[in-house]
Amino acid sequence: MIAKAARAVLILALAIAAPGVALAQAPAPDAVKRGEYIFNAAGCLSCHTDVKNNGQPLAGGREMKTPFGSFFGPNITPHPTYGIGRWTEAQFRRALREGIRPDGAHYFPSFPYTSFSGMSDGDISDLWAYMRTVPQExxxxxxxxxxFPFNIRLGMIGWKWLFFTPGEFKPDPAQSAEVNRGAYLTNHLSHCGECHTPRNSLGARDRSRHLGGGAIHEGPAPNITPHPTGLGKWSPADLLDLLKNGGKPDGDFVGGEMAEVVKETTGKLTDADLQAMLAYLRTVPPLESQRRK
Ligand code: HEC
Ligand code: HEC
Incomplete structure (x- = not known):
């Protein structure tokens, strides 16, 4: 009897506390709105949604084939058990900036934290606000x-030591604000180099071939440096068109993973941000394509 009453009190207490907690932590609407833009610019949806099998947004299960095997994007909805519902903002920040799981384990770079690391504190906070509003699954x-041996998370310590320097993006004072914004988008938020920069045998991006064309996922991504074998011959208007709606100058449309990037990311960015990206792309060292097109 006493136990039953105690349980009733407990349930009542929980019922009162739960909505109170939710209210106290409800993210600010303007932060959520800014966070949604960051979410699109960063293309968080694609790897975490099993579109092929009609999976719920961000519920995970999307397969990423790589030379090391298949990675599956995890559930990052706010579900308390299966998603990241119990995470704190600090844990979320550490995952993006340092590639570290709340329990201290290291993430594989199939999660592009090597690019996201440069995201600003403000953008990560806004993104977190938005992430908490998506439906749980x-x-x-x-x-x-x-x-083996790539499945060993401990191995990531050595990998990170060799190939990863975490830290927020620092603008280059020698460049304009527009070029710096473009660099931030291209190299960090929208992580264009994750596909367009080739990788070494350990899966790290080859810095000497920045944006020079690469392949790790399903299809090869072309050279997007300003070399004539890259984007050198494209007009700014044609490039803007491609990023906005995927249309190519020959009337064809970009395919494969780039079609997804256009749909989820570049097609949702403001013109000013797309122009900034293109301004930055004109400043990167031109590299001759190594692969025959
Ligand atoms: C290119 C694919 C890709 C993109 C883009 C991507 N992720 Fe992920 N993400 C992954 C993979 C794969 C993992 C699992 C890594 C591992 O197990 O080491 C992961 C892991 C995570 C985790 C850790 C989940 C857990 O349960 O430990 C979080 C949080 C996360 N991603 C959030 C994001 C956010 C936010 C974005 C957008 C800013 C994003 N991801 C974009 C592929 C991606
Ligand atoms: C998930 C991998 C991936 C990401 C991320 C990605 N791309 Fe691509 N991109 C590709 C692939 C694959 C192609 C080739 C598509 C085709 O041949 O139809 C491509 C094609 C292009 C082209 C057309 C080039 C040509 O010669 O036809 C441009 C321009 C481009 N990407 C720019 C970008 C920019 C800018 C970003 C960052 C916002 C980006 N890409 C992010 C995979 C990616």
């Missing part, structure tokens, strides 16, 4: 299927 994560 109770989908358990699909384990990665990657071979």
């Amino acid at each position: 109770a989908r358990p994560n699909t384990p990665h299927s990657i071979g």
